[in-house]
Structures are given as structure tokens and as C-alpha cells.
Amino acid sequence: MLRPWEFRVQIRKESPTPVYVQIVRAIIADIRRGRLGPGSAMPGTRAMAKSAGVNRKTILAVYDELIAQGWLVTDSTRGTFVSSDLPTQSPKSFAPTAKEPESEKTIADIHAPPSMLEIPKLSSTFGVLAFDDGTPDPRLVPTDLIARAFGRGLKRASRRMEFGYGDPRGNFSLRQSISTMLNIERGLSTTPNNICLTRGSQMAIYLCCQLMVRAGDTILVEELSYPPARISLQQAGAEIVAIPIDKKGLKTEEVEKICKKKTVRAIYLTPHHHFPTTVSLSSARRIKLIALANKYGFIIIEDDYDHEFHFVHRPLLPLASADQNAVIYIGSLSKLLSPGLRIGYIAAPTNFIDSAAAQIMMLDRQGNPAIExxxxxxIDEGEVRRHTRKSRKEYARRRDIFKSCLLETFGETLRFNVPDGGLAFWVQFKDRIDLTELESRSREKDVQFLSSHTYSATGKETRGLRLGFASLQPSELEEATHRLHSSFMSLAGC
Structure with missing residues (x-):
């Protein structure tokens, strides 16, 4: 049968879209605009592969996809044809060669605050070094250990018939393990019924905001704070009031002043390693905050995102260890093992946990039982504890190396305190500089950091940078510091 149609498509090898998908889109575009009418014979797979300059297996995948979608039909003796069930199209004059769409359609009137669309991104391009916001080094992840445990988890989940829909609070074994860990190591008093697993601590924060906040509720946050938490609160309708911080953490006297003026529903804070400055809330202020919560009836949402990474002494006990009825405690295993595992959790009274589970039923239903x-x-075999000790030792070493890099490179032009814990430094320049311009110049020199303006709850200028050190090896820390200094010098006109 004569098949005079010649296939032409511009394949973009640099595109993240797979080649076969690009070809599928191009053929659909030709059918839609009438270049290929219903019943038209398609070239054989070898001829098509030669014409497109791709492997025949790619064309087989293309035809299989188009047949599955109903655009093409096949006859074992005659070949492949455009489906006759499609409506007839009139060819458009001077139609350009089909190619991958350059831009996708957009949906108008998306109901989301503008700030939700400002997603911070650090490049993963080869050669670019990034001071992140304090994430662990994925190269230290015990992949072999996790793989073996995951294999056993798959088998156990299968034997226990746990691959169906389960408890939205999460797998009982992991809730029990986390409960035991919190009781022994962090001074809480919980049972598995006080634990709800989430896909990371950010999901836990979001759930707390949805359950705790109603439109118009007054919620207190630290003046400099974790941006996604503030956005989650805003989405829930909160009226956010920023509380100043100093070298001892949140100023509890300012909290009391607000409580005397208006009803406070809750306070969100990061007391162990304050985000972004890394300071710890002092013992006296911890006691005072708990007393204020009991006196004025507000709830404390405690985000303890990297509890284990404290280098000077044992980690401080959470606020939740002093009064669990006044505190909703959020934790994560992401920094202990790997962010990719997506395991966070909430520890709270059972009525709150049950409400969180009901919300999860409408979000993602449950986590992965084999991973859990x-x-x-x-945790039970002590592997998490052993890995934590090993990685904490390495991160302490990198902290000291980064301190030396900053002192040797910047001298007195930069001010900072070496953090007692956490995986980032908070640094401030002695003289006022344009941090936005510094960010731009740094990108030109292939070193990046997150924008400082995102930390402020009041919109005021932030004069510091949060520079994560844990994900960079010593040689990378030295190079990244030199690149940052070079950017600073060009900004200073030196």
C-alpha cells in the first residue's frame, strides 16, 4: 500500500520531555489539523524510525501509545492507520511543521496567595555550589542499610496483608517506635495513639494549621521564621503577629503583652534551633512560655525539625516534655535518614491525632507501609541511632571547617556566632549591603543561597543570611566560601 506521507518533527534532545512523547504529540498535532485524515496509512516502524532519526523501539512505543489513546488502529495484515472514528479535519494552509509545544496552557483564577507561587529553588547544575537552608548531605545516606530494611519491609507488609488501605495515622510499628524514642530520648510521655505519621514535617505543619486556625484567629510567630509555616497559617486565615527574638530566642515578655490585648489561638515556633538564626530558646523563657500558654489558653506548635544535631551538649528537651496538653509537637526523620523517605510526625493528644487522621484521609490517605x-x-535495631552519631560527628567537623573558612576569607567584614546545633550558620555583614544584589552576583559565580527577604514575618529588611553547611563536603565549603567572598568584593567595589 502506498504511504506517501513523510514524517517530520523537530526533536529537542535537551528537553526533559522523553523523545517518544515528543513524537506522539507531533503525530496527534498532524491528525488534529487534518494533515493526517481518518483512515490514513501510517509508515512502517522501520521507515518511521529512519525518517525521525530514532531507534525502531522508540517508534514501537509511539505507536503503542497512540493505539492505546485511540488515535491509531492496527491491522495485522495491512499495517497501521489513523482511526476512522476520528472527526474529519480540513488541512490548514501553510501549517508549520509539528513540534513540541513551547508553552503549556494556563489555568486562570487559581485560588492561591501570590506568595505560594514563589518557590525557592537552588540549582542542581553541575559545578554550582549551594548554601541551602540546612539540609543533610544525601551522600551520607545509608542506602545499603535502607535498601535491606526496605526489602524486609516489603516482605513483612505482604505477609501481614498491609499493602491495602490501612490506618491513616500510619503503620502501628513505626508509631510505636517513634513513641518509644520520644519517651526515652526526649522526655515525652506518649503512646502510639498520640502519634500521627506524615509525609515530612511540612505536611505536619499544614495539618496543624488546617485544624487549629479559623479565619481571623491570632497566631504568634517569631519575627524571623520558617516561610512555608507562615504561608500555611495565612492560607488558613490566620492574623499573624510577629514576636521579636534576641540571642536568647523568642521574647516571652512580648508574648505576654499581646495576650493581654487580644485572644491568642496559638504560637508557632522553632525553639531548639531557631529558624533561621539557629539560637536556642533559653530555659527561663521555655518555662515562661509554658506558663503563659496555661494562663491564656493558647496552644504551642513546636517544630523540632533537627533535634539530634546539637554539638555542644545533649539536645535540649522539647517544650512538649514539660506539658503535652499545651503543646503540639512536630518532628521529622528526614534529616536523620533521608528527605526522600518523607517521614514526619505529629505528637499530640489523641483527639487531635484523630482529627489529623481524618484530614489525611482527604489528602493522601496514608504513607508507604513498606517504608514505614x-x-x-x-529505629528498633539501633541503626538510626548509630547513623545519627556518625553523621553528627561529621557535621560537627564540617561546622568547624566552615567557621574557619568564613574567618579566614571574610575576616572582620562578617559577623556570626558558631551555632551550638543545627546545620546552618546565620551570618551578618558588618556594613550594610544589598543582599539581593549579592544574591544576583553570587549566581553569576555559581554559588547560591536562599533569599534573605523570605524569613521576615513583617516584611522588614533582613540583614542576615542562612548558610547551610552540612550538605557540602570540606573542599566544597572552601570553594563556595571563596565564591561568595568574590561576589561580596565585586559588590563592595574592590
Missing amino acids: LAVAEM
């Missing part, structure tokens, strides 16, 4: 079983095993 694997992590439970790693």
Missing part, C-alpha cells in the same frame, strides 16, 4: 516498616526496624 523499614524505618521502624531501623
Whole structure:
């Protein structure tokens, strides 16, 4: 049968879209505009592959996809044809060669605050070094250990018939393991019924905001604070009031002043390693905050995102260890093992946990039972504790190396305190500089950091940078520091 149609498509090898998908889109575009009418014979797979300059297996995948979608039909003796069930199209004059769409359609009137669309991004391009906001080094992830535990978790989940829909609070074994860990190591008093697993601590924050906040509720946050938490609060309708901080953490006297003026529903804070400055809330202020919560009836949402990474002494006990009825405690295993595992949790009274589970039923239903079983095993067998000790030692070493890099490179032009814990430094320049311009110049020199303006709850200018050190190896820390200094010098006109 004569098949005079010649296939032409501009394949973009640099595009993230797979080649076969690009070809599928191009053929659909030709059918839609009438270049290929219903019943038209398609070239054989070898001829098509030669014409497109791709492997025949790619064309087989293209035809299989188009047949599955109903655009093409096949006859074992005659070949492949455009489906006759499609409406007839009139060819458009001077139609350009089909190619991958350059831009996708947009949806108008998306109901989301503008700030939700400002997603911070650090490049993963080869050669670019990034001071992140304090994430662990994925190269230290115990992948072999996790893989073996995951394999066993798969088998156990299968034997226990746990691959169906389960408890939205999460796998009981992991909730029990986390409960035991919190009771022994962090001074809480919980049972598995006080634990709800989430896909990371950010999901836990979001759930707390949805359950705790109603439109118009007054919620207190630290003046400099974690941006996604503030956005989650704003989405829930909160009236956010910023509380100043100093070298001892949140100023509790300012909290009391607000409580005397208006009803406060809750306070969100990061008391162990304040985000972004890394300071710890002092013992006296911890006691005072708990007393204020009991006196004025507000709830404390405690985000303890990297509890284990404290280098000077044992980690401070959470606020939740002093009064669990006044505190909703949020934790994460992401920095202990790997962010990719997506395991966070909430520890709270059972009525709150049950409400959180009801919300999860409408979000993602539940986590991965095999992963949760694997992590439970790693906690129970002591593997998480051993990995934590090993990685904490390495991060302490990198902290000291980064301190030396900053002192040797910047001298007195930069001010900072070496953090007692956490995976980032908070640095401030002695003289006022344009941090936005510094960010731009740094990108030109292939070193990046997150924008400082995102930390402020009041919109005021932030005069500091949060520079994560843990994800960079010593040689990378030295190079990244030199690049940052070079950017600073060009900004200073030196």
C-alpha cells in the first residue's frame, strides 16, 4: 500500500520531555489539523524510525501509545492507520511543521496567595555550589542499610496483608517506635495513639494549621521564621503577629503583652534551633512560655525539625516534655535518614491525632507501609541511632571547617556566632549591603543561597543570611566560601 506521507518533527534532545512523547504529540498535532485524515496509512516502524532519526523501539512505543489513546488502529495484515472514528479535519494552509509545544496552557483564577507561587529553588547544575537552608548531605545516606530494611519491609507488609488501605495515622510499628524514642530520648510521655505519621514535617505543619486556625484567629510567630509555616497559617486565615527574638530566642515578655490585648489561638515556633538564626530558646523563657500558654489558653506548635544535631551538649528537651496538653509537637526523620523517605510526625493528644487522621484521609490517605516498616526496624535495631552519631560527628567537623573558612576569607567584614546545633550558620555583614544584589552576583559565580527577604514575618529588611553547611563536603565549603567572598568584593567595589 502506498504511504506517501513523510514524517517530520523537530526533536529537542535537551528537553526533559522523553523523545517518544515528543513524537506522539507531533503525530496527534498532524491528525488534529487534518494533515493526517481518518483512515490514513501510517509508515512502517522501520521507515518511521529512519525518517525521525530514532531507534525502531522508540517508534514501537509511539505507536503503542497512540493505539492505546485511540488515535491509531492496527491491522495485522495491512499495517497501521489513523482511526476512522476520528472527526474529519480540513488541512490548514501553510501549517508549520509539528513540534513540541513551547508553552503549556494556563489555568486562570487559581485560588492561591501570590506568595505560594514563589518557590525557592537552588540549582542542581553541575559545578554550582549551594548554601541551602540546612539540609543533610544525601551522600551520607545509608542506602545499603535502607535498601535491606526496605526489602524486609516489603516482605513483612505482604505477609501481614498491609499493602491495602490501612490506618491513616500510619503503620502501628513505626508509631510505636517513634513513641518509644520520644519517651526515652526526649522526655515525652506518649503512646502510639498520640502519634500521627506524615509525609515530612511540612505536611505536619499544614495539618496543624488546617485544624487549629479559623479565619481571623491570632497566631504568634517569631519575627524571623520558617516561610512555608507562615504561608500555611495565612492560607488558613490566620492574623499573624510577629514576636521579636534576641540571642536568647523568642521574647516571652512580648508574648505576654499581646495576650493581654487580644485572644491568642496559638504560637508557632522553632525553639531548639531557631529558624533561621539557629539560637536556642533559653530555659527561663521555655518555662515562661509554658506558663503563659496555661494562663491564656493558647496552644504551642513546636517544630523540632533537627533535634539530634546539637554539638555542644545533649539536645535540649522539647517544650512538649514539660506539658503535652499545651503543646503540639512536630518532628521529622528526614534529616536523620533521608528527605526522600518523607517521614514526619505529629505528637499530640489523641483527639487531635484523630482529627489529623481524618484530614489525611482527604489528602493522601496514608504513607508507604513498606517504608514505614523499614524505618521502624531501623529505629528498633539501633541503626538510626548509630547513623545519627556518625553523621553528627561529621557535621560537627564540617561546622568547624566552615567557621574557619568564613574567618579566614571574610575576616572582620562578617559577623556570626558558631551555632551550638543545627546545620546552618546565620551570618551578618558588618556594613550594610544589598543582599539581593549579592544574591544576583553570587549566581553569576555559581554559588547560591536562599533569599534573605523570605524569613521576615513583617516584611522588614533582613540583614542576615542562612548558610547551610552540612550538605557540602570540606573542599566544597572552601570553594563556595571563596565564591561568595568574590561576589561580596565585586559588590563592595574592590
